[in-house]
Amino acid sequence: MSVLVFVEDPSDELSQQALTFARTLGQDVQAVAINDRDGYAPAAWGQALAAAARERTPSSLIAPGTDRGNEVLAHVAAELDLPMAANCTAVSPGDPVTVTRVRWGGSLLEEARLHGSPALLTVAPHAVAADPDDAAALADLETIDPAGEAVVRVSERVQAETAGVSLVDADVVVSGGRGVGSSEGFAVIEELAALLGGAVGCSRAVTSAGWRPHTDQVGQTGTKVSPSLYIACGISGATQHMAGCKGAKKLLAINPDREASIFASADYAVIGDLHEVVPAISAEIRKVRGG
Amino acid sequence: MALVAALAISGTLFTTRVRLLVRLIRAGAPTQRTGDVPRRVRNEAEIVLGQSKLLQRLGPGLMHAFIFWGFLVLAPTILIAMIGIVDRHATLPWLGHQGWYALLVDIFCVLVLVGVVAAVWIRKVQKPKRFQGSHLGEADLILGLIATIVISLLLWHASRIALHLNEWPASWSPVSNALSHLFADNQATKVLERVFVWIHVLTILSFLAYLPRSKHLHIVVAAFNVWFGRTRARGRLEPLKFDDPDVPEEDLRFGAGTAKDLTWKQVLDTFACTECGRCQDACPAFATGKILSPKLVIMGLRDLVLAQDTETPLVGEAVPADMVWDCVTCGACVQACPVSIEHVDHIVDLRRHLVMVEASFPAEAEPMLRDVERASNPWGKAQSERGDWAAGLGVKILEPSDPAPEYLYWVGCAGSFDERARRTTEATAKLLKNAGVDFAILGPRESCTGDPARRIGNEYVFQAFAEQNVETLNDAGVTKVVTGCPHCFNTLANEYPDFGGRYEVIHHSELLSNLVRDGRIKPNRGDGLKITYHDSCYLARHNDVLDAPRDIVSAIGEPVEMRRSRKQTFCCGAGGAHMWMEERASPINEERVREAAATGAGTLAVACPFCTVMLDDGVQSAGAELRVADVATLLSEAIDDG
């Protein structure tokens, strides 16, 4: 029972995790990447993988659950007219293959059966930890060429004007919700973020109110962050938002409402108004550093 | 004859202008302002004849009352003067001969002059801020005309006495009599007597022509405006009809976008305004540095109406958008207005057009509007969690098949979801349970009453809620509702009847104070517990609930009143959907907190979840030493097992 794995980027931990995940389905794992000298072209890459699947008849074809992983595998699924399960956290071989996959950005799980062969599935980010041996195995990676005419390809890359720490890469995110009250209210959030070398995030209510741009939004339809520490200020904890920050290693919630649902997902809690608590934390940090 | 000519000119000038004004009024959109006649008669008697609104400020009130009552008493002298012009020996039959009338005339001439002098002093020496933005020149001219009319009358009477032409016993008119010594019985005086009467009559006739072209129009319009003022609850806004089979959709009224959308009462309002500025003085937004002045709103609308401009949007230059959004719908302006202008109705109608037709409103209110519509509460929390506060308190959640309780406790969105307001809800529930009251809550089946949507101007979304909630309440067989939130109270009691929902609605402070009075709740009075009570606008001004919360405060501590209390209360700043909007300039809540702190009380008692949150926020930001708590919370702490 061979397993074919699409490796998006051998140095990226999500691709490494996909490889580790694949081993639960069988020992004969073939990792393959697509030659990207002509740039990313999702349909052409999908065609190449579909051809490889037809040729090698694996029992399953796995990809990391990244934007590109999901996209390319969906193309394979459409090409081969097979079902595809995106963002799986677990898989059991069999006929049919059963998976546990993510719904609602992680707030709900689904157990599903894939009626078709090969089983096509992408791996939910951080569903498994990458095995260092697998990472090493990727040093010797097979590459195949894209197939077909690439009507859809990236034609240019526009660089972003970097302003501060990028939200998706930040090690600390200080995030504000409805409780901040206004766009000026974010000054205390920005202050704390700057002191910790982190990025500023916000909830969907904040972008809807026009206080911060959508690029700052953390959530199921915004940016998904995985910092060492996520500080949620005045955020009640709607599932939509939690889907964006559950990747955080530690979560500190600051909210005046003891019953707020965010506390159920928090490691640390401060019951209070962020307008008082956050400046106090900033002042304390300055004191500790200065003294 | 010269008099006939003067009358004709003056009459024509007066009539043509009045015809225009009447046409503009009749062109206004329809609104229902008839019915309830006894109440209207009472209003005329109290507000117009009795000058009750004006006398809310004693000094300026008396000043005006003298002039107004003087006008009433002196009115027949206009006829007398005109008769006197035609025939210097004639006067009004019977009245012209009455000594007591001549005495009254004299007294009121003096009082009118006292009033005029007082008015001049107020305007020129005191220069109160409420006149900022008013047309002061017009006022000066009017005062001058009034003084001229009265002085010329006195001098005319004086000169007639000197010429022995007086038809009344001279001793009955002491002032005129005294003045008569200035004149001898000679040819000069004969000439002067004619001069005085002509000055008197011509001034009156010019005044007549000037009247409908100036703010003095109020002397005619005010009486009508007071008659047509609302007699039903002040807190009730008039609904719009979106599905009228007789009205094609293009002609539906979505509030006031241009002058042609104003109702006839709104047009009448603009004609009644005297630019006195009492509304401006009362407005909490204006008092804290915002540009909103209810007076300037009405004046701005009046200008477009008189210009007969039906194209220019009302909100823009005539009424700046910020003015429209700054309003907290507290009604202090309406309370202060001596001529029954209903500024809040104007502002809400302007909002309705902006929100419903242009979809233009402060961006920070958008999450609230979307959430209230989709999630049925303005905080966007899951309705399934609405009754969670009741877990463990043994409070019954009414299921569809259950029989109706005696009281349906309508908790409201703030009371269910806001952590500070929730303390009040828990305290109230405990008190009611301990007192053995038969009550239940709807829990997840209770949606927002729609008040924030209606106050911000989204009448369409509001009506969807009204209909839904009325159906729920009617299906459950509810007859009595007790609620802790004055906004819910106002909507349930005054606005839901328009949608088929008629319930006996009582505020929680009323029920609790009844229970205390009946001995079913026995609080202990705290020693030295000084409490100042803040009246919620929606409870006190819009709904006349003033004493019940005070009874509770007196039962548990030592009450001390703020200066701006009862119907003169100063808003906490949350009304008009401001709970969800940002505030510019200095905050209204801090202003109120400073006033509370100045009483020396340690506790600031409230009876509204919005006041609880706003004033507590104000205490934090102003750094005051005050504890803000609802009367229910304070009461529950004052009972033995509380």
Add this chain to the structure above:
Amino acid sequence: MNVLVCVKRVPLTGGKIVLTDDQRAISTRHLGFTISPHEECGCEEAVRLIEQHGGTSTVLTLGPPEAEEQLRDMMAIGIDNAIHLVSDGPEEWDPQATATAIVAAIQQAPEPYDLILFGNESADAGNYQVAIRVAHKLGLPVVTGIKGIAVQDGTLRLEQEVAGGRDVYEVPMPAVVTVKEGINLPRYPSVPGRLRAKRKPLDASSPARPEPRLEMVKLVLPPGSGKQAEVLGDGPQAAPAVVTVLTELGLV
């Protein structure tokens, strides 16, 4: 241009998700409904494109009878027509079945569509594949995760956010594009718009549901983190305790 937007009715879940007894659906008692944020932005984008370039827009959904509410909401912001593929019963339609039904509706449309918009993924199932399957069946190019659309001479210039910047795709119409929230800020509907929407044309049909090939067996709530948040304090007095934690985490 002729634009189609596909949307899906989803519940507004709030702070926690509750399942039905049979664990095959979310309990929606007392929940409000909406369409997922990506799709709402897609509808706004369609309205803007038509305002800019002229033409017609249509919104389509495969959903229960109640989903008409979502179609009318989108017509209220300016979409001209609606297509309602009415699904009967509580059973879900898997991505392949959904795509098949949508393709059938597209092929029956009187005028071909120049642009077919989807949300990047649906808020609930999040399968990330319906748009791509639809594109394959129609033989159209498809680009996903788009945050910017510009039209010029029958070509689409599409921008996708990636780490460090934006990738640009240029693709001829007709094409399928999936968009992400943030591409625009959806407008608030006017009441005249809502009233007109009640009368705008809505084409309803009831396709038959094929057997699922991605078959949902049951739904499971993720295991609780088991976390008990450590309360560091109340109010600003908690600041020193917070900084102690920050120091332990090596952040100060």
